[in-house]
Amino acid sequence: MSDTSLQRVDSVLTDTSKRLLSTHQPSEVLRVLSDALSQHWSGAAVTAIAIDGVGRLEAKDDVNWPKPLRSALNYGLITPSTPGWSGLVEDGAPQWLSTDVLEQFDLTTIDARQIQFAGQVLGYVIIGLGADSGRPLPGIVDLWLAQAGAMLANFELQRRLADSTSLQESMTSGLMAVDHLGVITSANRSVLELLSGTNLVGGKLEDCFKEQEGRINFDVSPGRIATAASTGRELTFYGEVSEAGEVVRHLQLIVSPLGGSALAGSMVTIRDVTPLIEKTIEANEAVGRAQRHTRELSEMADIAELTSVFGFELEEIYNKFLGKLASLMQSPKAVLYLYQPAQQKLYFKAGLPATDFPKEIELSSSHPIARAFVTKKATTYKSDQNELVLPISVHSKVLGVVCVSGRQKVYLDHDVRLISLVTARLAVLIENARLYHDVNARRERWEAVFQFTDEGIVIFDRKGLIVGFNPASVGLTKYSPREAIGQHFSRVVRIITAEGHNLQITPIYQVLNEAKTLTKIEQLIETKNGDRIWTESSYSPIFDNAGRVTSGIVIMRNIQKDREVEEIKSDFISIVSHELRTPLSAIKGFLDMILKKDFGSLNDKQFHYLTRVYQSNQRMIDLVEDLLDVSYIESGKINLNQHPIAPEAIITDVVTELAAKGFEKQITLKVNRKQRLPLVLADDTRLRQILVNLVDNAIKYSFPKSEVVIDFKVSGDELITTVTDNGVGVSPAQVDRIFQKFGRIYNPMSIQAGGTGLGLYIVKRLVESHGGRIWVSTRGEGKGAKFSFSLPVAKQLPLI
Amino acid sequence: MAKIMLVEDDAILVEMYQAKFELEAHEVTVATNGEECLELLEGYSPDLILLDILMPKLNGFHVLKEIKKRPVLRHIPVILLTNLGEQEVDMNKELAAALGVNDYLIKSHHTPDEVVEKVVRTLANN
Numbered sequence: 057m058s059d060t061s062l063q064r065v066d067s068v069l070t071d072t073s074k075r076l077l078s079t080h081q082p083s084e085v086l087r088v089l090s091d092a093l094s095q096h097w098s099g100a101a102v103t104a105i106a107i108d109g110v111g112r113l114e115a116k117d118d119v120n121w122p123k124p125l126r127s128a129l130n131y132g133l134i135t136p137s138t139p140g141w142s143g144l145v146e147d148g149a150p151q152w153l154s155t156d157v158l159e160q161f162d163l164t165t166i167d168a169r170q171i172q173f174a175g176q177v178l179g180y181v182i183i184g185l186g187a188d189s190g191r192p193l194p195g196i197v198d199l200w201l202a203q204a205g206a207m208l209a210n211f212e213l214q215r216r217l218a219d220s221t222s223l224q225e226s227m228t229s230g231l232m233a234v235d236h237l238g239v240i241t242s243a244n245r246s247v248l249e250l251l252s253g254t255n256l257v258g259g260k261l262e263d264c265f266k267e268q269e270g271r272i273n274f275d276v277s278p279g280r281i282a283t284a285a286s287t288g289r290e291l292t293f294y295g296e297v298s299e300a301g302e303v304v305r306h307l308q309l310i311v312s313p314l315g316g317s318a319l320a321g322s323m324v325t326i327r328d329v330t331p332l333i334e335k336t337i338e339a340n341e342a343v344g345r346a347q348r349h350t351r352e353l354s355e356m357a358d359i360a361e362l363t364s365v366f367g368f369e370l371e372e373i374y375n376k377f378l379g380k381l382a383s384l385m386q387s388p389k390a391v392l393y394l395y396q397p398a399q400q401k402l403y404f405k406a407g408l409p410a411t412d413f414p415k416e417i418e419l420s421s422s423h424p425i426a427r428a429f430v431t432k433k434a435t436t437y438k439s440d441q442n443e444l445v446l447p448i449s450v451h452s453k454v455l456g457v458v459c460v461s462g463r464q465k466v467y468l469d470h471d472v473r474l475i476s477l478v479t480a481r482l483a484v485l486i487e488n489a490r491l492y493h494d495v496n497a498r499r500e501r502w503e504a505v506f507q508f509t510d511e512g513i514v515i516f517d518r519k520g521l522i523v524g525f526n527p528a529s530v531g532l533t534k535y536s537p538r539e540a541i542g543q544h545f546s547r548v549v550r551i552i553t554a555e556g557h558n559l560q561i562t563p564i565y566q567v568l569n570e571a572k573t574l575t576k577i578e579q580l581i582e583t584k585n586g587d588r589i590w591t592e593s594s595y596s597p598i599f600d601n602a603g604r605v606t607s608g609i610v611i612m613r614n615i616q617k618d619r620e621v622e623e624i625k626s627d628f629i630s631i632v633s634h635e636l637r638t639p640l641s642a643i644k645g646f647l648d649m650i651l652k653k654d655f656g657s658l659n660d661k662q663f664h665y666l667t668r669v670y671q672s673n674q675r676m677i678d679l680v681e682d683l684l685d686v687s688y689i690e691s692g693k694i695n696l697n698q699h700p701i702a703p704e705a706i707i708t709d710v711v712t713e714l715a716a717k718g719f720e721k722q723i724t725l726k727v728n729r730k731q732r733l734p735l736v737l738a739d740d741t742r743l744r745q746i747l748v749n750l751v752d753n754a755i756k757y758s759f760p761k762s763e764v765v766i767d768f769k770v771s772g773d774e775l776i777t778t779v780t781d782n783g784v785g786v787s788p789a790q791v792d793r794i795f796q797k798f799g800r801i802y803n804p805m806s807i808q809a810g811g812t813g814l815g816l817y818i819v820k821r822l823v824e825s826h827g828g829r830i831w832v833s834t835r836g837e838g839k840g841a842k843f844s845f846s847l848p849v850a851k852q853l854p855l856i
Numbered sequence: 857m858a859k860i861m862l863v864e865d866d867a868i869l870v871e872m873y874q875a876k877f878e879l880e881a882h883e884v885t886v887a888t889n890g891e892e893c894l895e896l897l898e899g900y901s902p903d904l905i906l907l908d909i910l911m912p913k914l915n916g917f918h919v920l921k922e923i924k925k926r927p928v929l930r931h932i933p934v935i936l937l938t939n940l941g942e943q944e945v946d947m948n949k950e951l952a953a954a955l956g957v958n959d960y961l962i963k964s965h966h967t968p969d970e971v972v973e974k975v976v977r978t979l980a981n982n
Contacts, residue, residue, distance in 0.1 A: 630940060634910055637939035638866050641963035645872040648967035654879050677964045 076203045082211050086179070089171075089204045093183060096196065171201050173209035230326035233314075234261050238282050241321070250307060250326045261324065272297050272307065284311040284322075294329075306333035352474060355384040370489050374406035377482050378458075382408050384478065385444070385471060387460040392448075393417060393425055394456035394486070402429060402456060425457045434476065436467045443467075446475055450483035458482070512591075512612035515598075516545045520564050523607065532591065532612055534584035549610070550582045558582075567595045567608040578615065590619045625691070633684045640680065643673045675812070682814040686797070689821045696742060696825055700735040700850030703743065703775070707766065710747040714755060722761045725751065733768055735850040736775050742822050743847070747777075749815045750843050754781035757841070774828065774846040786834040786841045794832055795820040823847070858979055861885045861902035863893045863919065864937070865911045869963070873906070876968035882975075890914025894922055897929055904975055909938040920955045933958040933978050937971070 072092040079085045171179040181201065230247030232240050243256045251272070256264050265278030274281065274295035284291045290312045297305035308329040314320040374392050382390040391407040402417040402425060417423050419430060428435050428445040432454055436444045443461035447454045458479050460467075506513055506524070512532040515524030525540040525548075533540070533548055540548045546562040566572040574595040581591055593612045597605040647670045649655065651663065658666065688694050711725050718725050736743075754764040762782035769776045786794060798813035823830045823845045830845040860877055864870045865888050877884045885902060887893035891913045893905075905923070909916035916936060923929045934957050952960055958978050961971060 634939045637962075637964040638869065641939060642866070642868045642872055644964060645869070645876070645968045648969060649872075649876060649879075652969065654876070680964075 072200055073203060076200070076207055079207055082208050085204050085207045085211070089181060089200060092200055093181065093197065169197065169201055171205045171208060173202075173205035176209070178205050178208040178212070228328070230324075232256065232261070232324040232326070233321060234324055235321040236286075238262060240264065247326060250328060271299075274307075274309065281309065281311065288313050294333075305330045352384060355380060370486070371406070373482075373485055373489065377478075377485075378406050378408050381458065381460060381475065381478055385460045385467075385475060387444075388462040389441075390458070390460045392456065392458050393429075395429065395454065402426060405456070425459055428459075429454060429457045434472045436472070438466075444471060444475065446472065446479055448479045448483045448486070450480070450487045455483055455486055510613075512610075512614075514540075514545065514549060514610045514612070515607060516564060516568075516610070517607045518568060518605070520545050520562075520568065522548060524609075529612065532583070532589065532614055533581070534587075539584075545610075549612070551579045552582050552588065554580060556582075556588075563593075563595050564608055564610075567597050568605055571597045571599075571605050573597065579612075581612075589614055589616045591615060592618075622691075629684065629687050633680055636680050637677070640673060640677050644670070644677065647673065679812045679814075682812040682818060685818050686814055689818065689825070694822075694825060696739045698737050698739050698826065701738055701740050701743070703733050703736055703738070703777075703847075704729070706740060706744050707747060710744060710751055711766070714748065714751050717752070718755050718764065721755065721758065723755055723758050724763045725755075726763055726765045728765055728767045734770060734775055736847040737850045738826055738847055742826070746819050746822055746845065749819045750779045750845075753815065753843070754779050754783070754841075757781060758783040770849065771846070773849050775849055776844055776846045778842055778844040780840065780842045782840040784841075785837045785839045786832055787837045788834075791832060791834070795830065819845075857881050857883065858903040858975070859883045859885070859901075860975065861887065861893070861896070861900075861905045863887045863890070863905065863907045863911070863916070865889055865908060873968060873971065876972055877975075880972050882972075890916065890919040893919050897923070897926075901928065902932060904979055905932055905934045906937050906971075906975070907934055909936060909940055917951065917955070920952070920957065924955055930956075933982050935959040935961060935974060935978060937961050937963055939963045 072088065075088045075092075076085060079088060169181045169183070170177050171181060228246055230244060230250045232243040232247050235241050238261050240256050240259055240261055247256060251264065251268060260282070262278050262282035265272070265274065265281055269278065272295045274293050276293055281293060284293075290310060293309040293311075295307040295309065296303045297307060306329045308327045310325040310327075312323050312325070314323055378390040378392055382388065389408060389412065391413045392405045393402040394405050395402055400419050402419065404413050404415045407413045414423075417426050419426050424435060424437055424443065424445050428447050432447050432449065434444070434446040436442065439461075441462045443459060444467040445457060445459045448456050448458055458475070460475065506526045509526065510528055512529035513524065513526040514522060514529050517523050522540050522543055522545055525535075525537045529540070530536060535543075535548050545564050549562075550558060551562060552558055563572075563574050563577070566574065572595075574593075576592050576594055579591050579593050580588055582588055591612045592615045593610055595608060595610050598607045598609055600606045647666060650658070651666055651670060707727060707729075711727060715725055751764065751766070758764055758781045764782075765780045767778045767780065769778070795816050797817045820830050827848050828846040830843070833842045833844070834840070860882050862870060862873055862877075862884050864873065864886070867888075870886050870888070874884045874886065885896060885900065887896050889911050893907075894914070907916045907919060914922075916938070920934060920936075923932065923934065936952055936957050936959070938960075939962065959974055961974060966974075
């Protein structure tokens with residue numbers, strides 16, 4: 057061997073070693089190695105392949121290699137499944153390199169060498185040698201391979217270390233390695249964060265947790281955690297991290313033994329399980345709530361059931377309700393107060409325990425129960441215990457107050473809602489019970505009325521069949537209830553005419569079909585035994601809620617006696633008037649004869665005074681006449697024979713009759729009639745009476761030498777007749793009184809004028825009986841008066 | 857001169873009307889009730905009957921009906937003379953007209969003079 061070749065070998069050797077040591081990654085190692093090998097064997101085709109930690113190969117490629125290896129190299133990845141792999145695993149000549157291949161590449165031999173470190177194969181070097189390739193120096197290739205192996209192993213270890221570090225550091229869980237003496241040998245960053253410790257490594261695990269006491273409370277003592285490692289079992293502990301007295305975080309601590317032996321130490325994992333714990337707490341609460349709801353629902357169902365069980369005994373309702381309420385609210389105390397409007401107070405109705413409450417509470421007091429009632433609002437408050445006061449209301453009417461108390465926990469909105477539901481039911485129950493009592497009381501009262509009234513009450517259904525028949529009805533008709541009920545109304549209450557004919561039409565159809573109310577109609581009925589009785593009956597329909605007529609009621613009063621009394625009264629008036637008139641007629645007649653000198657002459661004084669007697673007597677006669685009229689009008693007995701009449705003739709008569717009276721005072725009567733007057737519906741006698749009164753009044757109150765004018769005007773369906781005078785007139789104050797009985801006493805002129813004081817009252821009533829109106833207008837005292845009245849115009853009958 | 861029958865139960869009124877008619881030279885026969893009137897009419901035929909309505913025993917309408925039933929009496933004019941109220945008069949007027957009464961006077965409305973005048977006019981019309 058020459059010096060130069062030795063120097064060259066030496067330089068390649070040291071140079072290669074240096075290059076290998078300064079490499080930074082496995083591919084660099086492979087390139088340096090294959091360069092060195094190809095330089096060492098001039099012309100040799102060399103490739104170096106390294107296997108990484110997970111079995112991947114890295115190749116240094118300088119040569120065109122046979123296809124299987126080539127394709128693997130192209131992918132940059134050769135795995136045990138790569139074709140040709142099996143040929144690589146054996147040290148020595150790869151089996152896939154056939155003689156053909158060698159020839160093709162002009163190679164004589166192929167040598168494959170493993171790159172190893174500590175018995176572990178880290179890669180391969182494949183060397184193709186040509187015929188002219190020299191022999192390598194023994195030991196040099198092995199040295200390089202060993203050096204490359206060491207470098208590859210070093211890189212692999214570095215990579216693994218980096219992986220594990222980054223893995224540890226990136227974990228949110230805290231990891232601590234503890235040796236068999238309980239000393240912390242390593243800890244990742246999360247441990248520091250979770251435990252807020254400084255440098256834990258080197259310290260004792262027990263001390264680490266002791267330091268945290270007060271801030272972190274574990275479910276066991278720090279000592280217990282420290283010894284857990286020695287048990288050889290995996291143990292889990294929990295701890296709460298508190299800040300300013302509040303739990304902010306929950307920690308889970310798992311101590312796992314390493315390597316299955318106490319001597320190997322242990323791994324401590326710390327996890328922040330706050331969200332998990334919170335979720336668990338939430339879930340537990342939800343379960344609790346669900347259980348409570350279930351219990352509440354079942355209580356509510358019980359309460360709902362009470363409604364049907366109780367009936368309408370209020371005391372029982374109150375007590376059972378309070379019992380249920382107390383159990384629902386888990387409150388030992390409950391009380392019910394109800395409002396009495398008459399006393400303006402709340403009264404104790406029921407309570408648990410029964411004796412613990414005031415009997416009444418003034419609305420004006422500051423007691424929370426009074427306040428809840430007045431404000432209509434549920435309130436919770438704290439006295440010596442927690443209390444919940446709630447008004448009971450139905451249809452926005454507050455009936456009273458319920459109060460539950462004595463529970464340890466504060467009442468929440470949920471409780472208010474729940475109790476509101478219950479009290480709403482209670483309110484309805486109370487209201488129903490009250491209505492029931494009310495209806496009962498009413499029914500009893502109505503029953504009493506029905507049984508004991510003097511008036512016959514008959515109730516009939518939609519078809520007119522009798523369904524109710526009270527004892528007074530029996531007295532009236534003489535039919536028993538058994539005979540009457542179920543019969544048609546018209547067969548039991550037989551209405552007949554005064555002549556005794558059966559009246560076929562009964563008013564009940566007007567009541568049932570037209571929903572008419574008929575009041576106080578006088579009916580003659582024939583009883584079962586043929587007696588005839590005058591009744592005054594009122595008929596009314598009975599409606600259902602929808603306003604439909606379902607039935608009807610008749611209330612009948614026996615007015616037979618009234619009628620008889622009325623007749624006696626009427627006779628009395630007739631008799632009195634007859635008896636009064638008879639002597640008055642005698643006075644009038646004799647005086648008239650005396651004054652007409654039938655029995656000889658009279659001196660002037662005798663004549664004058666007897667004339668006065670005659671006038672006074674005449675006034676008395678007029679008064680009796682008017683009083684009689686008033687009594688007829690007021691008793692409704694006035695008989696108007698109203699028929700179409702032509703008013704002209706009557707007016708002419710009246711004017712003719714009164715002209716003489718006017719003449720005495722030099723008063724002209726003037727009838728202003730430009731055209732034919734329409735027929736009016738009137739009773740001619742009464743029309744005459746009306747006109748006489750008005751015209752006579754006009755003459756009486758006129759100034760001498762004036763005119764009384766009668767005018768006519770047709771207005772709509774009315775004929776308006778106006779009598780105008782020029783006389784003393786009417787003052788506004790008198791206008792209101794002038795048509796009243798004896799209204800004239802307010803008029804100073806009237807006494808002079810004579811008269812009874814009933815004239816205008818009778819006229820007004822007569823006009824109104826005709827369906828007309830009467831009124832007076834005046835321009836003031838001393839300026840005359842205008843009296844107008846209207847009468848209905850008779851409709852023209854069509855000519856047939 | 858005419859023969860007048862006055863049927864009237866009140867003695868003072870009888871005296872009054874009698875005085876007036878006699879002053880006017882008429883002959884007056886008086887009956888103080890309905891029965892008496894009918895009895896007297898058995899044997900007596902007046903020129904005119906002045907008949908009160910409200911009387912004891914038989915009232916004026918019954919008497920009127922009897923008179924109109926009897927052919928010998930039917931033609932005698934009858935004037936009702938009453939002190940009943942106008943209401944009753946109204947109610948009775950139709951009945952009176954149906955029974956063929958000639959006139960209907962209310963005592964307190966008319967002086968004896970006016971009654972005599974009515975009687976004279978009725979007799980003249982007949």
